[in-house]
Amino acid sequence: MSSRDQFTTKIGFILAAAGSAIGLGAIWKFPYMAGTNGGSVFILLFILCTFIIGLPVLIAEFMIGRRGxxxxxxxxxxxxxKTPWYLIGWGGMIVAGLILSFYSVVGGWILSYLGRSLSLQLHAANYAELFTSIITSPFEAVFVQGLFMLLTVVIVAAGIKGGIEKASTWMMPLLFIFFxxxxxxxxxxxxxxxGVKFMFVPDWSYFNSQTFLMALGQAFFSLSVGIxxxxxxASYLSKTEKIGNSAVNVASMNIVISLLAGLVIFPAVFALGYTPDQGPGLVFIILPAVFEQLPLGGLFLTIFFVLLLFATVTSSxxxxxxxxxxAIGEQHEKRKKIAWLGGMIIFMIGIPSALSFxxxxxxxxxxxxxFDxxxxxxxxxxxxxGALLISIFAGYYYTKDISRQELATxxxxxxxxxxxxxxxxxxAILIIFIQGILPLFQ
Structure with a gap:
């Protein structure tokens, strides 16, 4: 039986955890959510909700993993x-696999755009028609989804130190540089x-319950908690590391990347006469059209899709x-085999989502x-x-002394x-849950 892998450095762990949080939520979803909910007020509420509501749950997950x-x-x-709390782990495994099954579909779209950008096929394109053609083509949608899953599997199969940590420690700094x-x-x-004013000068007419709920949901989901x-x-983290500081660093990096995504998109959108409330198509339809009007726009668009790919892969x-x-438990020598098998199963589960357009x-x-x-x-x-159960476990099952000892702050x-x-x-989680399921009863 081989020994269990670990992160070799604290920064390696922070970058990997931040990479998990910084994905499509920060670069794809955050800009269009901010764009459709008034910009600055949404951003302010997002930052507050991240630290007040999301960060405590993130710390709880770090605590449970590092202690176990x-x-x-x-x-x-x-x-x-002798309790059923372990079902949270099984539930997280199933949900993570399901998320990856459709997340890989969007990862495939990014590969399609990046491939066209590198081969200079994006110039003067009708981006609405291009996007539609990509997501409706059975062969292309499934093929690029498979390529994205292949990339993910190769990294995970290489292990924590040789795969995930190594990939994160060069992709995340490049992500910041490109941004x-x-x-x-x-x-x-x-x-x-x-565009800068839209992000940082509050329009208080958007300060309402709907904007708060949208910001709360974005803050919560952008940290990858609940699965x-x-x-x-955190289970690969040394017992000597301070998890509170690490969690603050991860949450802060997620906010910084989200703000940088806004500073890439909104000034360009306003400068070139577009409106920010374009919804999910902002990145795949509006942004390429914006970059096309810039000198060396093709180069900057390629950089953007490389950046988006990095963020998506670090999450996947x-x-x-x-x-x-x-799946491997204590049989760590089976990592490669299980990574390939798990990747193949998730790819197969994701095919209906890839074909759903x-x-x-x-x-x-x-x-x-x-897909939806x-x-x-x-x-x-x-x-x-999942996040509610984790909160209850850390807040009520742990004794105060255990929590105090683990947090060490x-x-x-x-x-x-x-x-x-x-x-x-x-x-807050119950509010998000109720808000999320309300459409089922309307």
């Missing part, structure tokens, strides 16, 4: 023997200041890792396409339930976290 030093299922079995390049380009456009991914990553490897970690577009579940239904099932139902910070994990986060 095993996969998510075994960690709960060790810490709560800075694009932000500088965007901010130097004539009229860019309007035991962070429990899995965390989702496959929880599946692999639970084309030949399976007539199939609907609860008035949703297959799996998204709804995982994001609106499964993740809030000042008395004031511990009290703030303790109140948040027992009362504030669970209530």
């Amino acid at each position: 030093q095993r996969d998510a299922v075994t960690s709960f079995k060790i810490q709560a023997p 800075i390049i694009l932000v500088i380009r965007s901010l130097t456009l004539d009229g860019a200041i309007e 035991a991914v962070m429990i899995t990553y 490897i965390s989702m496959l890792e929880i599946v692999v970690a639970i 084309g030949i399976l577009s007539d199939i609907h579940i609860l008035d949703r396409s297959i 239904f799996v998204d709804f099932l995982t994001n609106s139902i499964a993740m809030p339930i 000042s008395n004031l910070m511990f009290i703030i976290w303790y109140i948040a994990i027992r009362y504030i986060s669970p209530i």
Whole structure:
């Protein structure tokens, strides 16, 4: 039996965990959510909700994983023997696999755009028609989804130290560098200041319950909590590391990347006469049209899709890792075999989602396409339930002494976290859950 892999450095763990959090939620979803909910007010509420509601749950997941030093299922079995708490681990594994099944579809779209950009086929394209042709083509949609899963499997099969940590420690710094390049380009456009004002000068007419709920949901989901991914990553962390500081770093990096994504997109959108409320098509339809009007726009567009690919891959490897970690248990020598097998199964499960905009577009579940239904099932139902259970476990099953010892922080910070994990986060999660399932009853 081979020994269990571990992160070799604290920064390697932070970058991997931040990479899990910084995915399509930060770069794809955050800009269009901010764009359709008034910009600055949404952003302010998002930052507050991230630290007040999301961060305590993230710390709880780090605590459970680092204390257990095993996969998510075994960690709960060790810490709560002869109880059903371990089902959180199994639930997280299933939900992570389902999320990856449709997440890989979007990853495939990014590969399609990147391939066209590198081969100079994006110039002067009708981007609405291009996007439609990609997502409705059965062969292309499934082929690029398979390529994306292949990339994910190769990294996870190489292990924590040789795969996930190594990939994260060069992809995440490049992510920041590429973002800075694009932000500088965007901010130097004539009229860019309007985009900056949209992000940072509050329009208080948007300060309402709907904007708060949207910001709360974005803050919560952007941290990858609720599916035991962070429990899995933290299990590879040394007992000497301070998890509170690591969690703050991860949450802060997620906010910074989200703001950088906004600073790339909104100044350029305003400078070139577009409106920010374009919805999900902002990245795949509006942004390429914006870049096309810039000098060296093709180069900057290629950089953007490389950046988007990096962010998507760092998230996808965390989702496959929880599946692999639970499946191999203590038989670490089986990692490669299980990574390939798990990747293949998730790829097969994702094929209906890949085809749901084309030949399976007539199939609907609860008035949703297959893709949208799996998204709804995982994001609106499964993740809030998982996060609520994790909050209850850390807030009520752990004794105060265990929590204080694991968190190893000042008395004031511990009290703030303790109140948040027992009362504030669970209530907020219930609000998100109720808001998410309300459409089922309307």
